[in-house]
Amino acid sequence: xxxxxxxxxxxxDLDKFIKFFALKTVQxxxxxxxxxxxxTRSSSSPTGSDWFNLAIKDIPEVTHEAKKALAGQLPAVxxxxxxxxxxxxxxxxxxELEIWCLEMNEKCDxxxxxxxxxxNRLSLLLKSLLAITRVTPAYRLSRKQGHEYVILYRxxxxxxxxxxxxxxxxxxxxxxxxxxxxxxxxxxxxxxxLAFMSTxxxxxxxxxxxxxxxxxxxRPYPSSSPMHPCNYRAGEDNGAVYPxxxxxxxVCATSFSTSPPSQCVFTVTKAxxxxxxxxVTDTLKVPVMGLAFSHQLSSSRLSYQPAALGVGSADxxxxxxxxxxxxxxxxxxLIGPGKEGGVPPxxxxxxxxxxxxxxxxxxPLDGVHYSxxxxxxxxxxxxxxxxxxxxxxxxxxxxxxxxxxxxxxxVNKPINQVTMANLDIPFAMFAPKNVELxxxxxxxxxxxxxxxxxxxxxxxxxxxxxxxxxxxxxDDFVMIDFKPAFSKDDILPMDLGTFYREFQxxxxxxxxxxxxxxxxxAEDLDSLPEKLxxxxxxxxxxxxxxxxxx
Amino acid sequence: SCPxxxxxxxxxxxxxxxxxxxxxxxVSVEGRQVEEAMLAVLHTVLLHRSTGKFHYKKExxxxxxxxxxxxxxxxxxxxxxxxxxxxxLDRALRKAVGEFKDALRGSGSDGMGQISLEFxxxxxxxxxxxxxxxxxxxxxxxxxVVNLANEQERQICREKVGEKLCEKIINIVEVMxxxxxxxxxxxxxxxxxxxxxxxxDVQPYLYKISYQITDSLGTSVTTTMRRLIKDTLAL
Numbered sequence: 018x019x020x021x022x023x024x025x026x027x028x029x030d031l032d033k034f035i036k037f038f039a040l041k042t043v044q045x046x047x048x049x050x051x052x053x054x055x056x057t058r059s060s061s062s063p064t065g066s067d068w069f070n071l072a073i074k075d076i077p078e079v080t081h082e083a084k085k086a087l088a089g090q091l092p093a094v095x096x097x098x099x100x101x102x103x104x105x106x107x108x109x110x111x112x113e114l115e116i117w118c119l120e121m122n123e124k125c126d127x128x129x130x131x132x133x134x135x136x137n138r139l140s141l142l143l144k145s146l147l148a149i150t151r152v153t154p155a156y157r158l159s160r161k162q163g164h165e166y167v168i169l170y171r172x173x174x175x176x177x178x179x180x181x182x183x184x185x186x187x188x189x190x191x192x193x194x195x196x197x198x199x200x201x202x203x204x205x206x207x208x209x210x211l212a213f214m215s216t217x218x219x220x221x222x223x224x225x226x227x228x229x230x231x232x233x234x235x236r237p238y239p240s241s242s243p244m245h246p247c248n249y250r251a252g253e254d255n256g257a258v259y260p261x262x263x264x265x266x267x268v269c270a271t272s273f274s275t276s277p278p279s280q281c282v283f284t285v286t287k288a289x290x291x292x293x294x295x296x297v298t299d300t301l302k303v304p305v306m307g308l309a310f311s312h313q314l315s316s317s318r319l320s321y322q323p324a325a326l327g328v329g330s331a332d333x334x335x336x337x338x339x340x341x342x343x344x345x346x347x348x349x350x351l352i353g354p355g356k357e358g359g360v361p362p363x364x365x366x367x368x369x370x371x372x373x374x375x376x377x378x379x380x381p382l383d384g385v386h387y388s389x390x391x392x393x394x395x396x397x398x399x400x401x402x403x404x405x406x407x408x409x410x411x412x413x414x415x416x417x418x419x420x421x422x423x424x425x426x427x428v429n430k431p432i433n434q435v436t437m438a439n440l441d442i443p444f445a446m447f448a449p450k451n452v453e454l455x456x457x458x459x460x461x462x463x464x465x466x467x468x469x470x471x472x473x474x475x476x477x478x479x480x481x482x483x484x485x486x487x488x489x490x491x492d493d494f495v496m497i498d499f500k501p502a503f504s505k506d507d508i509l510p511m512d513l514g515t516f517y518r519e520f521q522x523x524x525x526x527x528x529x530x531x532x533x534x535x536x537x538x539a540e541d542l543d544s545l546p547e548k549l550x551x552x553x554x555x556x557x558x559x560x561x562x563x564x565x566x567x
Numbered sequence: 568s569c570p571x572x573x574x575x576x577x578x579x580x581x582x583x584x585x586x587x588x589x590x591x592x593x594v595s596v597e598g599r600q601v602e603e604a605m606l607a608v609l610h611t612v613l614l615h616r617s618t619g620k621f622h623y624k625k626e627x628x629x630x631x632x633x634x635x636x637x638x639x640x641x642x643x644x645x646x647x648x649x650x651x652x653x654x655x656l657d658r659a660l661r662k663a664v665g666e667f668k669d670a671l672r673g674s675g676s677d678g679m680g681q682i683s684l685e686f687x688x689x690x691x692x693x694x695x696x697x698x699x700x701x702x703x704x705x706x707x708x709x710x711x712v713v714n715l716a717n718e719q720e721r722q723i724c725r726e727k728v729g730e731k732l733c734e735k736i737i738n739i740v741e742v743m744x745x746x747x748x749x750x751x752x753x754x755x756x757x758x759x760x761x762x763x764x765x766x767x768d769v770q771p772y773l774y775k776i777s778y779q780i781t782d783s784l785g786t787s788v789t790t791t792m793r794r795l796i797k798d799t800l801a802l
Contacts, residue, residue: 054638059652059768061620063630070619072635072652138746144614145740147636147649152733156647189737192744 049150050159050247069140086172113181126195603641610650617771623755645729663776678712680780689760
């Protein structure tokens with residue numbers, strides 16, 4: 018009886034509005050967790066394709082997932098659309114952060130005009146969603162993702178499941194819109210005990226080194242939708258693109274045009290907030306596996322670049338985590354779920370649950386795919402060029418070449434000494450050393466000093482000159498011409514430039530060298546009894562001295 | 568105190584009219600955070616109170632342009648907000664907020680003031696009477712400027728003010744969600760009585776920004792009560 022009050026045209030319109038509202042809601046939420054700033058342009062002339070008069074881009078993969086979850090249904094009483102946002106660390110631990118719920122309740126507003134009022138209120142609700150998605154704790158976490166964790170999303174339809182949020186979760190209501198068939202409500206339940214995961218902690222931890230294998234997490238709930246990273250962009254699958262959103266007459270969303278790019282370009286977003294970026298003393302060269310790359314949504318064209326494993330490397334200040342197993346047989350193939358959404362077995366993975374229960378980091382594709390955005394002009398991003406040739410040998414070689422570590426200032430091992438095995442030893446320089454290596458190490462035994470006029474040379478350098486150019490630290494930068502201002506000094510017969518160059522690479526302090534240090538310590542210990550005896554003899558003098566101080 | 572009248576409106580009462588809802592928000596911020604905090608609140612309100620440009624067609628129907636949005640990161644507050652993608656609108660707000668900030672810093676103030684964003688409708692009167700401005704929504708942000716002693720306090724302030732602003736955004740959204748009175752959608756001849764049609768890419772409801780600097784007793788001490796009209800802004 019309720020539905021007969023609504024004209025069939027109104028009913029059709031209302032259903033369409035609700036459907037596209039649901040799709041746009043998912044887009045706004047996922048885009049707000051990509052880890053980058055979103056920017057879309059206003060357009061005074063209506064294009065007829067921007068739903069709710071708002072410029073919200075449609076990421077095809079996200080729309081695809083949302084439609085899959087909805088499976089042709091609309092939110093109704095007891096059937097809510099939920100977007101679950103969770104965090105996954107490099108060690109594979111994951112934690113639910115938020116559940117965004119689009120629900121329908123029975124409270125109907127018969128008088129309301131569908132084509133006009135409902136539409137405008139849905140538009141207003143989307144604006145509220147834009148605002149609210151920036152103020153929950155997960156926003157700041159998502160802006161700093163990529164280093165030690167990624168943010169994932171999962172869409173499901175049915176009953177809301179909040180138990181994964183931990184105790185004491187909070188709820189924020191985004192808004193409601195009454196319609197003749199029920200009241201749409203949009204809200205977010207979010208975890209608050211993130212104390213141990215404060216962003217500050219992530220800033221201080223050192224960068225992760227090593228392969229991060231995605232081990233599939235058993236989902237506690239038998240829901241069938243897999244997890245996706247918020248900042249992973251789907252690639253083309255042999256030219257096929259996800260069907261555009263619209264399946265009715267009205268065009269509703271801009272679809273991306275994909276053209277094969279000639280070069281793979283990565284957009285790296287710098288730290289946005291005023292906190293300093295993590296200090297990276299070693300940079301990893303890792304093959305990019307399609308994760309943790311931000312992209313600029315404001316360009317309306319996304320280029321998709323199919324790329325193979327070991328494609329080259331992106332030298333980044335923010336080491337990339339990648340997930341997915343390495344298929345020993347096909348080093349170029351990322352183990353990802355197959356097209357059906359299942360996951361092919363990966364060797365040496367822990368037992369996992371059913372296909373449907375698995376977390377999915379990459380979309381079902383044959384090869385490694387990641388999309389790269391066209392270079393943006395935003396000052397917040399820098400593009401890192403990358404060659405797209407994927408030439409690599411056996412997986413073993415691949416692993417070897419992956420971890421080329423750029424040696425930092427305090428490491429006294431030459432580059433080619435750093436292998437996989439050494440990577441898990443922190444502070445490797447303090448480990449017991451191979452004497453042979455030490456002899457060859459210029460940091461411990463610097464070469465003989467060259468001729469120089471500096472009077473300071475002799476006193477400062479017991480073992481040789483710092484002018485040697487074999488130090489590894491020279492790799493960091495080369496001074497071409499150093500003309501420091503105000504550098505002439507009457508006292509020293511050298512200028513600041515020369516001084517700098519000479520003392521740029523001092524040899525390792527002898528006290529830091531274990532052998533010599535140990536030696537002198539042994540000497541000190543031996544001489545102690547003697548010194549004590551002397552002091553005891555002079556006790557009276559000491560006492561007198563102390564008296565004068567009182 | 569009586570606000571100065573604008574060039575287009577007759578004297579309007581300082582108190583909100585009967586149908587005007589009034590919301591008050593309070594924030595305590597450091598001096599350098601004033602601008603960003605004010606912009607965050609004002610932009611969030613205007614995001615909800617702006618539409619795309621109307622294009623009237625024959626038969627009295629109209630189509631609406633598209634509103635774009637963008638994220639803004641604050642430099643002095645651990646906070647980010649969304650604003651409408653319109654440089655004109657952003658400039659207008661920055662100018663108003665800049666003047667407010669300067670007035671707060673000026674003499675005669677001990678760091679307390681308030682900035683108001685008023686949405687109004689114009690009601691045209693016949694000559695010789697001038698048009699009336701009838702406010703229908705008034706947002707007031709009360710600001711208390713604090714002085715901090717050291718860097719540690721400043722860092723805590725960055726975070727605390729960020730959290731406070733998150734609460735304010737939630738408050739604003741709650742008010743917006745009430746779907747209370749909004750001016751009727753106007754016909755083509757009436758559109759300038761309801762909306763500001765002077766911007767090229769978006770169309771906010773007609774609005775005015777004004778501010779007051781108060782002393783610690785809460786009374787307005789100076790004649791720095793000013794009314795900023797968009798038309799007079801040198802854009």
